[in-house]
Amino acid sequence: MSDGDTGAVGGAGRGGSRQREYWRRNIRYLVGLLSVWFLVSYGFGILLAEPLNAFRVPGTGIPVGFWFAQQGSIYVFVALIFVYVRLMNRLDREFDVDERDPA
Amino acid sequence: MNVQAWTFMLVASSFALYIAIAVWSRASSTRDFYVAGTGVSPLANGMATAADWMSAASFISMAGLISFMGYDGSVYLMGWTGGYVLLALLLAPYLRKFGAYTVPDFVGDRYYSQNARIVAVVCAIFVSFTYVAGQMRGVGIVFGRFLEVDVNVGVYIGMAIVFFYAVLGGMKGITYTQVAQYCVLIFAYLVPAIFLSLLITGNPVPQLGLGGLDQASGVPLLDRLNGLHEELGFAAYTSGTKSTLDVFFITAALMVGTAGLPHVIVRFYTVPRVRDARMSVGWALVFIALLYTTAPAVAVFARTNLLGSVSGTPYAEVPEWFSNWEATGLLAFDDVNGDGLIQFVGPASTLTNELTVDQDIMVLANPEIAGLPDWVVGLVAAGGLAAALSTAAGLLLVVSSAVSHDLLKGAFKPDITEKQELVAARLAAGAAVLVAGYLGVNPPGFVAQVVAFAFGLAAASFFPAIILGIFSKRTTGEGAVLGMIAGITTTAAYIVYFKLVRPELNTADHWWFGISPEGIGTVGMLVNFSVTLLVSRLTPEPPEHVQALVERIRIPRGAGEAHEISA
Numbered sequence: 001m002s003d004g005d006t007g008a009v010g011g012a013g014r015g016g017s018r019q020r021e022y023w024r025r026n027i028r029y030l031v032g033l034l035s036v037w038f039l040v041s042y043g044f045g046i047l048l049a050e051p052l053n054a055f056r057v058p059g060t061g062i063p064v065g066f067w068f069a070q071q072g073s074i075y076v077f078v079a080l081i082f083v084y085v086r087l088m089n090r091l092d093r094e095f096d097v098d099e100r101d102p103a
Numbered sequence: 104m105n106v107q108a109w110t111f112m113l114v115a116s117s118f119a120l121y122i123a124i125a126v127w128s129r130a131s132s133t134r135d136f137y138v139a140g141t142g143v144s145p146l147a148n149g150m151a152t153a154a155d156w157m158s159a160a161s162f163i164s165m166a167g168l169i170s171f172m173g174y175d176g177s178v179y180l181m182g183w184t185g186g187y188v189l190l191a192l193l194l195a196p197y198l199r200k201f202g203a204y205t206v207p208d209f210v211g212d213r214y215y216s217q218n219a220r221i222v223a224v225v226c227a228i229f230v231s232f233t234y235v236a237g238q239m240r241g242v243g244i245v246f247g248r249f250l251e252v253d254v255n256v257g258v259y260i261g262m263a264i265v266f267f268y269a270v271l272g273g274m275k276g277i278t279y280t281q282v283a284q285y286c287v288l289i290f291a292y293l294v295p296a297i298f299l300s301l302l303i304t305g306n307p308v309p310q311l312g313l314g315g316l317d318q319a320s321g322v323p324l325l326d327r328l329n330g331l332h333e334e335l336g337f338a339a340y341t342s343g344t345k346s347t348l349d350v351f352f353i354t355a356a357l358m359v360g361t362a363g364l365p366h367v368i369v370r371f372y373t374v375p376r377v378r379d380a381r382m383s384v385g386w387a388l389v390f391i392a393l394l395y396t397t398a399p400a401v402a403v404f405a406r407t408n409l410l411g412s413v414s415g416t417p418y419a420e421v422p423e424w425f426s427n428w429e430a431t432g433l434l435a436f437d438d439v440n441g442d443g444l445i446q447f448v449g450p451a452s453t454l455t456n457e458l459t460v461d462q463d464i465m466v467l468a469n470p471e472i473a474g475l476p477d478w479v480v481g482l483v484a485a486g487g488l489a490a491a492l493s494t495a496a497g498l499l500l501v502v503s504s505a506v507s508h509d510l511l512k513g514a515f516k517p518d519i520t521e522k523q524e525l526v527a528a529r530l531a532a533g534a535a536v537l538v539a540g541y542l543g544v545n546p547p548g549f550v551a552q553v554v555a556f557a558f559g560l561a562a563a564s565f566f567p568a569i570i571l572g573i574f575s576k577r578t579t580g581e582g583a584v585l586g587m588i589a590g591i592t593t594t595a596a597y598i599v600y601f602k603l604v605r606p607e608l609n610t611a612d613h614w615w616f617g618i619s620p621e622g623i624g625t626v627g628m629l630v631n632f633s634v635t636l637l638v639s640r641l642t643p644e645p646p647e648h649v650q651a652l653v654e655r656i657r658i659p660r661g662a663g664e665a666h667e668i669s670a
Contacts, residue, residue: 023657030192037188041181046350049174053341060314061323066341069177070169070399071310074184074392081191081385088196089378097658099376 022095029087033080040076045069109481110250117287117485118264121492124283125268125276133525136273137204137504139373143278148379149386151281152370154288154489155497156183156361156387157394158234159241162288162490167462170402170409173332174343178350178621182357184388184395189362189566191384195371197573199380200656204372205501206365206565207509213572214580215649217514222587224509226564227365231498231505232538233557234366238495239543245487248431248467255544261492262540269496269503270532277496278373284489289393291486295470295479296397299404302473309400317407328403331410336452340406346611352622359628360558363566366497369504377659405465408472413458414447421445424471433461499539503532556598559620563590563627571635576653582639590631597623 044052049065057067092098104112130136143151161183169176203209206227211220239258246257268276293309300312304324317327328340338344345353361367370387371380413425418436428434436445439455447458467487470479507528512519519527564587571578571586598620601609611617618626644650655661 019654019658026657033192034188037185041185041354042351045177045181046347046354050342050347057314060311061316061325062314063325063341066174066177066325067314069174070180071313071396073181074396077184077188078385078388078392080188081381081388084192085378085381085385088381092378092659095658097660099378099659099661 018095022091022097025091026088029084029091033084036076037080040068041073045073104477106477106480107250109478110484111481113478113481113485114250114488117283117489120283121264121280122267124280125272128276128279129271130273130275130525133204133508133521133528135275136525136528137372137500137508138369139273139275139278141202141373141375143373143375145374145379145383146386147282148278148370148374148383149388150285150390151278152367152383152387153390153394154281154285154493155277155370156367156391156494157288157490158494159238159245159487159491161394161398162292162487163241163245163463163466166398166401166405167465169399170406170465171462172343173338173340175345175350176399176402177343178345178353178357180395180399182354183361184391185354186358186361187384187388187391189358190367190371191381191388193570193573194362194368195380195384196377196659197656198368198569199371199374200377200659200661201652202372204369204508205504206368206569207505208513209572210565210568210583211509211513213649213652214568214583215646216580216584219568219580219584219587220509220513222584223565223568224505226560226587226591227505227509228502230364230557230561231366231501232542235495235498235502235535235539236542238491238498239539241491242488242495243543244463245484245491248484250484258540258543261488261495261543262536265492265496265499265539266533266536269499269536270529273528273532274369274373274500277493277500280496281493284493285390288486288489288493289390291482291489292394293397294482295473295475296401296404298475298479299408299469299473300400303404303407309397309404313400313403319411324403324407328407328410331407331414332449335410335414335448336454337449338451340403346617348617349611349619349622352618352625356562356622356624356628357558359562359566360624361561363561363564363569364557365505365561365565366494366501368565368569369501370497401466401469405469405472409460409465410447412472413445416445417443418445419443422472424468427471428464428468433464433467435459495539499532499535502535503528506531506535556595556602559594559598559624559627560591562624563587563594563631567628567631567635571632571639573653573656575636575639576650577639577644578635579639579642579645581642582635582637585638586631586633586635589634590627593630594624594627597626 045068049069052065053063055064057064134140165179198209201209207220207223210223239261242261243254243257246252246260247254268280296309297307300309301307303318304312304315305318306312306315315324317324320327325341332340371383374380374383436458439457445458446454446456448454448456470483507524511527512524568583568587601620
């Protein structure tokens with residue numbers, strides 16, 4: 001456990017509707033982002049790779065399914081994490097659970 | 104200066120740098136030793152994570168593997184990057200909030216059970232040793248090839264370096280040397296890739312070169328490669344031969360395994376705040392993606408080069424690099440039909456293949472194949488060593504903290520003082536280096552076979568236990584312990600059966616639903632989830648203080664400092 005953790009939320013926040021709402025919103029973000037994560041890798045890169053390979057990424061010679069499997073999914077993964085960071089930082093502030101700068 | 108002088112100079116100066124950093128950033132407390140005093144910036148931690156994660160296998164072998172597997176190689180690309188999304192969204196922020204030193208710490212406290220802690224410690228140690236043996240061997244091989252010393256001498260040199268900075272510096276020393284090692288390894292990877300891309304496609308960015316036109320023939324590079332494949336009787340490069348289901352399961356096992364590897368998870372304990380932990384995973388993936396999106400381009404360049412320049416050439420006229428690598432045994436030509444030409448052909452060809460190529464050669468020999476300057480060859484050696492050493496150090500730290508913190512302090516001697524624990528951690532790190540070195544010099548025959556095991560085990564044990572520990576308050580200690588045991592047993596039994604007991608049956612016809620041992624970790628994970636959820640419903644709910652703990656780790660405030668919280 002963290003040295004500075006007072007554990008106050010354990011009492012104050014438990015069952016608190018604000019905290020439940022915060023968690024619900026968090027879960028909703030996770031479901032959305034992980035759906036994209038699944039779609040680009042398992043969807044476009046694996047399950048649909050063969051039919052997508054009939055098309056080329058515009059302006060290049062790479063078949064679309066192959067591109068998602070070896071390049072595209074990785075770019076999307078990076079973007080997803082940064083989107084998550086932004087969403088959560090905003091959510092933390094909105095619900096006043098963000099961290100102050102350590103002393 | 105010749106190749107060897109360049110190599111010696113670049114390797115020696117990079118080692119001097121690592122040692123200087125280790126002396127400057129040595130650990131003075133257990134907090135420094137285990138989690139670098141939680142004072143690492145997210146950017147630096149991202150770089151360190153990338154170096155920690157990318158091993159000799161990523162640096163030396165991966166592009167070669169993809170080069171030979173074509174589309175099927177995508178499992179490594181997606182599998183070893185997609186796991187970071189899971190880490191960022193599902194694990195890192197919560198574990199940082201929990202604020203422990205190790206993964207078994209979390210498992211032990213969340214599941215209020217010494218048994219859970221011990222199961223976690225055993226998994227952590229097994230996974231880490233499996234990995235580290237391969238790293239030490241990698242160090243030996245790179246030394247052996249480029250400095251022309253015995254492989255074992257190479258392992259001893261590597262041990263001495265790692266010993267110095269892991270034992271002295273702990274997590275703090277390791278983190279800052281890993282930052283330097285990342286810079287060395289990515290530079291060493293990108294320079295030859297950029298040269299090759301320019302040479303073959305005229306585009307300096309390898310990621311774009313992959314989709315560019317082949318300079319020699321004017322057609323898209325991948326079309327040229329697919330054409331060469333067809334002509335020589337290989338399966339199409341962009342389509343692959345594994346079943347879709349197997350690709351799915353292997354990718355999932357690698358992703359989930361990545362997210363469950365203790366030496367990766369523990370890195371996110373080192374940053375000051377929860378939001379830094381989230382950000383840090385993002386940076387880590389940026390730095391990893393730089394290499395992982397270059398690798399498939401290198402694979403295609405190397406493959407095209409090899410097929411285009413070697414196949415059908417008279418043996419008497421081969422370039423110099425060919426003879427150099429023949430001497431190492433990584434390249435072997437056997438003129439079966441005695442016509443003096445090199446037939447390098449695939450299974451669908453009417454001719455017999457006469458050339459065997461080790462996958463590692465694709466990255467190591469690239470600078471020579473492309474005719475790059477000598478210093479680039481030396482640079483690749485320094486990069487390979489940086490990749491192997493950084494990963495070895497991170498793994499050894501997990502082993503030492505598992506012994507000194509989880510076993511000694513956590514289970515056997517809770518009243519040990521801070522000073523004694525630090526001494527114990529250093530001794531454990533030293534002992535771990537010796538064991539790793541021994542495994543590097545005398546690699547058990549099955550090391551290569553059990554890499555799948557490390558991922559499968561991490562996927563089937565830690566991942567479900569941690570996720571459910573955070574996201575389901577109702578998950579009980581009994582559920583988690585039985586779940587981990589069920590997951591591990593399923594995975595281990597399947598892999599041991601096909602890899603060690605009956606290797607001759609290791610074909611798609613005998614696998615469950617066509618799932619290979621590499622992908623069975625996904626099944627193990629599903630078993631773990633099911634057992635844990637089921638048993639948790641049948642056992643009394645977790646004690647009040649544990650449920651409060653779960654509530655607490657779900658919100659960020661309070662990770663770094665003491666204050667009141669009003670929710």
